[in-house]
Amino acid sequence: MDNYHVAEKFDKIGSSLLDLLKEYYGDPGSKPVIQYKSKSDIIADYHRETAPDDGRPLEDVIESFKKDILPYSVHTWHPYFLNQMFAGSSFPAIIGDLLASMMNPTLATWEMSPIATLIEQNTAQWMAQIIGMPKGSSGIFLPGGSLSNLLALTIARNRVLDPNIRDCGLSDERRGAIICSEASHYSVAGAANLLGIGLNQVKKVKVNRRQEMDVDHLQETIQQCRDESLKPFVVVATTGITVTGGFDPLGEIADLLKDEDIHLHVDAAFGGGMALTDQREHLFGGIHRANSLTWDAHKWMHTPLTCSVLLVPDPEILEKTFSQKADYLFHPQQEKLLDDLGKSTLLCGKRFDALKIWLLWNTYGTSHFREVANERVDLMRQINQIIKADPDFVSDYEMVSPILCFTYQNSLIQQLKEPERTLYSNRMHRYVRESIKHSGRALFNITKLNGKDQFRMVLINPLTDLSHVRVLLEDIRSQCQAYSE
Ligand SMILES: Cc1ncc(COP(=O)(O)O)c(C=O)c1O
Structure with missing residues (x-):
């Protein structure tokens, strides 16, 4: 079966695939974290009732992936991707x-x-x-x-x-x-x-x-x-x-x-x-x-x-x-x-x-893991201080590992009586998170914690530094302010 002779296919698609990889990993912050499409739009655009009977050239299929799938998928390789407990794979591990x-x-x-x-x-x-x-x-x-x-x-x-x-x-x-x-x-x-x-x-x-x-x-x-x-x-x-x-x-x-x-x-x-x-x-x-x-x-x-x-x-x-x-x-x-x-x-x-981690370990050594992890801990400590010093943001705890949950508050919200205060605050947090997600600027999470909805950011992304977090906090602040005006 000709289809299983893989080597010559690389000659055909190798360089365009490399270009795609280079583009994807090259400047991860330059594109939206995700170009948001609603669920019904995605189903309307992508659902196919039956499997294709005949194929088409691999180059075409890759082109469809590039044009139709990748842009509307979440870019986990993005400095503003803080939604999950993973982000940004190391290059040797990708090769692994x-x-x-x-x-x-x-x-x-x-x-x-x-x-x-x-x-x-x-x-x-x-x-x-x-x-x-x-x-x-x-x-x-x-x-x-x-x-x-x-x-x-x-x-x-x-x-x-x-x-x-x-x-x-x-x-x-x-x-x-x-x-x-x-x-x-x-x-x-x-x-x-x-x-x-x-x-x-x-x-x-x-x-x-x-x-x-x-x-x-x-x-x-x-x-x-x-x-x-x-x-x-x-x-x-x-x-x-x-x-x-x-x-x-x-x-x-x-x-x-x-x-x-x-x-x-x-x-x-x-x-x-x-x-x-x-x-x-x-x-x-x-x-x-x-x-x-x-x-x-x-x-x-x-x-x-x-x-x-x-x-x-x-x-x-x-x-x-x-x-x-x-x-x-x-x-x-x-x-x-x-x-x-x-x-x-x-x-x-x-x-x-295990090859992924083995390749990574052999390429960079334990010192690399320590350096990257300690960097995340430094970032976490700085953010602990920032949140503590900021009257608009409240966290129920000091981080001991890099996951931040916090809420926004202002005098208007504080004046409300319970249960309206929590209801209002929950609505606002959900709205702001959704609006930032739809804009493609960042993807972070929201969770129920200690009885209320809170923003949640996992800060292990090696591409995220303090400047990104500062920008995001200001974005959140202005969105929350606008919501409560
Ligand atoms: C504490 C803890 N245990 C287990 C898991 C499950 O791990 P996985 O997603 O690799 O199945 C998670 C996932 O986030 C986790 O946070």
């Missing part, structure tokens, strides 16, 4: 993504991916070292933090709730509970659903205004589970809380669980990035007691989605929990050193995601 597609291996077996298996293992070990897990810790790369959390909670369930679950399934005698905070990521509840624990058995611990877990209430919650004849088999501590970037007090939680038969899972999907800064020891005290940990390199180690790792201090637990028999795939091995990674996960087609 491309090369992973080129190789297209599966890391399920050593036979298929000998060096890739070792690279994945090494990279996981480096991440475990950096975050401060005990010697010998390692893990497995997975497509996303939600999957890493799911596998971690599976390990916890089988290890602590009942080792028979793997073979016999859940029993009525030993009903389990997952304990996490009110602000933990929704993937924890998602895992409870998939693991047969049930959402009612996800027990939520109270949080402070930065959404960090109240350890006294954690202790009460453990007791409440026992009073209800439930076995609390895992506590999820979030380091880098999704909405606020806050850190559950890991050291205190680890101390509380020291003599308990409860698995400690640390969800550092976002906050793992803080382990690269001079704040690591302070924020990750107690990490040596973690039984598992989720860390997304696609968040602020700036690799393209997805690149998540599940780390454990005793890597054999992965195979013990997940291995299955598949004679067509897992063959006996003479050397037992590094087993097939497919036995340590749910995935059979296992992508070479």
Whole structure:
């Protein structure tokens, strides 16, 4: 089939594709973050009821992508893109993504991916070292933090709730509970659903205004589970809380669980990035007691989605929990050193995601990660000061990792009585965010926090500096002022 002879196609489309990449990455701030189109316009313009029967030249299809798709898509590679917990991939990681597609291996077996298996293992070990897990810790790369959390909670369930679950399934005698905070990521509840624990058995611990877990209430919650004849088999501590970037007090939680038969899972999907800064020891005290940990390199180690790792201090637990028999795939091995990674996960087609971070690491070194992360922390500190000093902007907390939630207020709003004040303020915040989004000037988020709608900006984009944030704050101020005139 001629279509599968790829090499000569590059001659034809190579230079125009390179031009496109150069243009996209070249001057990211020069275009709108997004050229907004309404949902109904998009459906009207793009929906096709049936698949194309005949194809057309690849050059044409790429041209359509360039003209019709790219301009109306969100430019995550833009200094005013602050909407998500990822932004701006590093160049070597982009190349790593491309090369992973080129190789297209599966890391399920050593036979298929000998060096890739070792690279994945090494990279996981480096991440475990950096975050401060005990010697010998390692893990497995997975497509996303939600999957890493799911596998971690599976390990916890089988290890602590009942080792028979793997073979016999859940029993009525030993009903389990997952304990996490009110602000933990929704993937924890998602895992409870998939693991047969049930959402009612996800027990939520109270949080402070930065959404960090109240350890006294954690202790009460453990007791409440026992009073209800439930076995609390895992506590999820979030380091880098999704909405606020806050850190559950890991050291205190680890101390509380020291003599308990409860698995400690640390969800550092976002906050793992803080382990690269001079704040690591302070924020990750107690990490040596973690039984598992989720860390997304696609968040602020700036690799393209997805690149998540599940780390454990005793890597054999992965195979013990997940291995299955598949004679067509897992063959006996003479050397037992590094087993097939497919036995340590749910995935059979296992992508070479680790190549992205490995390429980045080898190109720039750990010093690069530290420099970029510390730069973000400096930016965060400056913005903490700016917000504190500005009477128009109010944040409920000081940032400990770079996610800012804040509201705008003025004397007119303050004069209103509740509940009108909150209703008015919520409407204004939603309106202003939408209007800035539609203008294409910036994309940041909005969230409900402490009873009201608040702007939310994730400040990990390496292309965003203080001048961008200042411009955006002034934009928001003038939009809010105009709204309340
Ligand atoms: C704390 C936390 N855990 C887990 C996740 C899920 O990660 P992913 O989006 O990679 O599935 C997120 C996502 O934002 C998160 O904030």
